[in-house]
Amino acid sequence: xxxxxxxxxxxxxxxxxxxxxxxxxxxxxxxxxxxxxxxxxxxxxxxxxxxxxxxxxxxxxxxxxxxxxxxxxxxxxxxxxxxxxxxxxxxxxxxxxxxxxxxxxxxxxxxxxxxxxxxxxxxxxxxxxxxxxxxxxxxxxxxxxxxxxxxxxxxxxxxxxxxxxxxxxxxxxxxxxxxxxxxxxxxxxxxxxxxxxxxxxxxxxxxxxxxxxxxxxxxxxxxxxxxxxxxxxxxxxxxxxxxxxxxxxxxxxxxxxxxxxxxxxxxxxxxxxxxxxxxxxxxxxxxxxxxxxxxxxxxxxxxxxxxxxxxxx
Amino acid sequence: xxxxxxxxxxxxxxxxxxxxxxxxxxxxxxxxxxxxxxxxxxxxxxxxxxxxxxxxxxxxxxxxxxxxxxxxxxxxxxxxxxxxxxxxxxxxxxxxxxxxxxxxxxxxxxxxxxxxxxxxxxxxxxxxxxxxxxxxxxxxxxxxxxxxxxxxxxxxxxxxxxxxxxxxxxxxxxxxxxxxxxxxxxxxxxxxxxxxxxxxxxxxxxxxxxxxxxxxxxxxxxxxxxxxxxxxxxxxxxxxxxxxxxxxxxxxxxxxxxxxxxxxxxxxxxxxxxxxxxxxxxxxxxxxxxxxxxxxxxxxxxxxxxxxxxxxxxxxxxxxxxxxxxxxxxxxxxxxxxxxxxxxxxxxxxxxxxxx
Numbered sequence: 283x284x285x286x287x288x289x290x291x292x293x294x295x296x297x298x299x300x301x302x303x304x305x306x307x308x309x310x311x312x313x314x315x316x317x318x319x320x321x322x323x324x325x326x327x328x329x330x331x332x333x334x335x336x337x338x339x340x341x342x343x344x345x346x347x348x349x350x351x352x353x354x355x356x357x358x359x360x361x362x363x364x365x366x367x368x369x370x371x372x373x374x375x376x377x378x379x380x381x382x383x384x385x386x387x388x389x390x391x392x393x394x395x396x397x398x399x400x401x402x403x404x405x406x407x408x409x410x411x412x413x414x415x416x417x418x419x420x421x422x423x424x425x426x427x428x429x430x431x432x433x434x435x436x437x438x439x440x441x442x443x444x445x446x447x448x449x450x451x452x453x454x455x456x457x458x459x460x461x462x463x464x465x466x467x468x469x470x471x472x473x474x475x476x477x478x479x480x481x482x483x484x485x486x487x488x489x490x491x492x493x494x495x496x497x498x499x500x501x502x503x504x505x506x507x508x509x510x511x512x513x514x515x516x517x518x519x520x521x522x523x524x525x526x527x528x529x530x531x532x533x534x535x536x537x538x539x540x541x542x543x544x545x546x547x548x549x550x551x552x553x554x555x556x557x558x559x560x561x562x563x564x565x566x567x568x569x570x571x572x573x574x575x576x577x578x579x580x581x582x583x584x585x586x587x588x589x590x591x592x593x594x595x
Numbered sequence: 596x597x598x599x600x601x602x603x604x605x606x607x608x609x610x611x612x613x614x615x616x617x618x619x620x621x622x623x624x625x626x627x628x629x630x631x632x633x634x635x636x637x638x639x640x641x642x643x644x645x646x647x648x649x650x651x652x653x654x655x656x657x658x659x660x661x662x663x664x665x666x667x668x669x670x671x672x673x674x675x676x677x678x679x680x681x682x683x684x685x686x687x688x689x690x691x692x693x694x695x696x697x698x699x700x701x702x703x704x705x706x707x708x709x710x711x712x713x714x715x716x717x718x719x720x721x722x723x724x725x726x727x728x729x730x731x732x733x734x735x736x737x738x739x740x741x742x743x744x745x746x747x748x749x750x751x752x753x754x755x756x757x758x759x760x761x762x763x764x765x766x767x768x769x770x771x772x773x774x775x776x777x778x779x780x781x782x783x784x785x786x787x788x789x790x791x792x793x794x795x796x797x798x799x800x801x802x803x804x805x806x807x808x809x810x811x812x813x814x815x816x817x818x819x820x821x822x823x824x825x826x827x828x829x830x831x832x833x834x835x836x837x838x839x840x841x842x843x844x845x846x847x848x849x850x851x852x853x854x855x856x857x858x859x860x861x862x863x864x865x866x867x868x869x870x871x872x873x874x875x876x877x878x879x880x881x882x883x884x885x886x887x888x889x890x891x892x893x894x895x896x897x898x899x900x901x902x903x904x905x906x907x908x909x910x911x912x913x914x915x916x917x918x919x920x921x922x923x924x925x926x927x928x929x930x931x932x933x934x935x936x937x938x939x940x941x942x943x944x945x946x947x948x949x950x951x
Binding site: 404546556 | 638791795800825
């Protein structure tokens with residue numbers, strides 16, 4: 283085992299982690315504003331198919347720029363799909379859990395429909411944009427060898443952490459999530475702020491989805507996110523709604539999954555395969571237990587999470 | 596795309612049709628239904644069954660009307676889907692995944708006049724037959740190629756679950772490679788799911804990191820091949836030709852061709868000779884084929900694989916011929932002895948040289 287071995291493993295970890303981190307960072311902002319959007323899986327898939335389609339269709343015209351537009355389109359598509367949810371939940375006051383689940387199912391179906399004609403096609407992978415001397419260097423690839431989306435994901439976590447805790451706008455957003463009526467009564471536009479938060483969450487989920495169809499496996503396959511949206515959702519709860527812990531939690535998940543693969547491939551079958559398969563669920567149960575234990579002492583969840591806000595009702 | 600809901604709609608629209616056809620034709624066409632696990636566009640398992648359905652449509656044009664339902668889960672929700680198909684007048688229904696076994700038996704009890712065919716299962720009834728393909732015969736071919744083309748002597752396998760179908764594939768692949776290079780080892784990663792492109796890709800990356808330079812897969816997406824392409828190593832398609840996903844890495848593929856079987860069974864229905872049966876066909880019967888080789892496969896490798904294909908078809912070559920030892924080194928099959936089908940169908944041990 284040498285340094286190269288660990289760098290290889292780290293690159294796998296980063297690949298596994300990044301899309302979940304992106305989607306979870308978006309959802310963190312949504313939940314901090316007091317809205318629970320369960321539709322991450324659907325928004326990711328819509329982002330995945332849109333990013334792929336744009337990259338494929340505009341590849342001949344835009345060349346190297348095509349994936350950038352693909353990512354932008356994925357973000358816009360994710361945000362647009364989240365607006366469906368936002369209108370139902372914020373303007374019409376529908377149940378957030380039911381509407382979020384509907385968005386997830388809708389996204390799965392719509393992405394399959396749009397993607398039907400793209401099955402079996404490939405685009406070049408949206409890999410490192412640094413020169414080969416850095417991205418391909420046996421050592422420096424550990425810093426420069428990733429897709430631009432990896433750096434973007436890290437940047438977004440820090441930006442969101444800073445925004446929520448260090449800026450006035452972030453404080454207002456949190457106030458809306460903690461006590462919507464008070465925020466409303468002192469004149470903050472609760473609904474507008476929540477619209478913005480949901481759009482941001484949708485955009486990041488869309489980019490997270492595009493990571494699947496443009497970086498990991500540059501192709502489109504129905505339901506290719508394979509449930510990562512739900513993991514992202516769990517991760518937000520895991521993190522106790524904190525950006526720093528979200529980052530740590532996402533990488534913990536990535537390391538765990540990569541470790542599993544290495545253990546199996548190396549013949550260390552010290553744990554039965556079924557145990558590894560059950561691991562995420564065990565982790566979820568532990569997380570829920572910890573959270574409910576904390577709830578007794580005072581919950582970390584935004585106080586208005588999941589509650590409809592209808593000031594005139 | 597046909598979803599369950601759409602199917603109901605077309606079924607409703609179709610209610611008016613039989614009246615028309617009855618007046619127009621003497622004999623009503625045989626309605627044949629298919630239950631699919633994945634999406635027809637998966638370029639893998641479900642896709643190959645869909646090609647089989649299309650082949651049936653083309654071969655018996657006018658005599659059969661086929662329909663399908665895709666994305667049917669392997670749980671209790673499959674039963675209503677099967678019953679729907681039966682109620683719509685399908686007289687022959689193929690349920691195309693192992694996980695539909697009990698559901699097929701259950702639905703068949705309620706529709707005794709419908710003939711059911713369950714793919715890769717082992718539970719039968721008077722109106723339920725089973726059919727399977729000798730996938731491992733294709734693995735013997737790709738394993739030979741892996742053995743001849745691997746420079747590191749370490750080859751990889753990304754699998755789904757430890758079920759006989761997959762275990763047979765891993766073992767046949769490894770035995771065939773070892774016949775070329777006895778020192779070869781197969782690193783095996785089971786990812787505990789059939790479809791998760793990101794995890795499939797991570798598993799392939801891990802195997803490449805650990806020195807595998809040829810990687811086979813038994814999962815449902817071409818993710819492994821895309822990683823092989825990126826890492827400049829080799830891989831194989833499974834179930835379908837996947838060269839479009841990895842033009843350089845894709846050496847060949849074992850192809851599932853369900854068409855010949857579907858056509859034969861539909862013909863048996865039409866002439867009234869259908870009987871519940873347990874069919875296990877392979878290369879010889881045309882249920883399996885090998886895709887065109889890529890340019891990267893040298894002439895001597897092609898010659899070696901052609902010999903295996905010909906031998907398999909003639910019955911002179913059988914990959915599971917002793918001596919075969921398991922991972923612990925214990926001899927499981929004596930020299931010269933061939934494993935029987937009943938032992939193959941419950942195979943739950945890996946051969947020596949498989950690292951899992």
